[in-house]
Amino acid sequence: MKHWLMKSEPSVFGIEDLAKAPKRTSGWDGVRNYQVRNMLRDEFAAGDLAFFYHSSCPEPGIVGVMEVVRAGYPDGTALDPKHPAHDPAATRDAPRWYQVDVRLERRFPRTITLDELRAHERGALRGLRVLQRGNRLSITPIEPAHWRFISSLI
């Protein structure tokens, strides 16, 4: 079982939206970065756990835990001409982009802020991708020790 950190802008899709979704489950779609695409397509498995991270907002940080309930499959938004993430180069036979489905497992009573994570940058959270300069991936793998430590902050 792998662990992940998945970023989303709450003004677009936040943890509240996931909490309100049927069965607290939603597709994680719209990813248009090849490195992240490869993770979604090849590495995600049902049963994996992921932190939900709010980005580009007043209080960036981790707000809850999700379980992956469906491994990678073609991202339908790429085929939808009306969708903002539509990709004219994607076809049903050559989908190009992938998504997974996630279910909200736990909503934290507070945000584990980026500042709080950064306070352990040179200690328990050394090497955490989301703290590294220039990291622009919307999904990153999390080492089990980092996962445990971050979980213990709540």
Added chain:
DNA sequence: GCCAACGTTGGC
């Protein structure tokens, strides 16, 4: 709104 740090595109 600014800007650093990327990734992508396309001409050559």
Added chain:
DNA sequence: GCCAACGTTGGC
């Protein structure tokens, strides 16, 4: 294959 121009991400 190189690389300049452009677009995007995301914290501040």
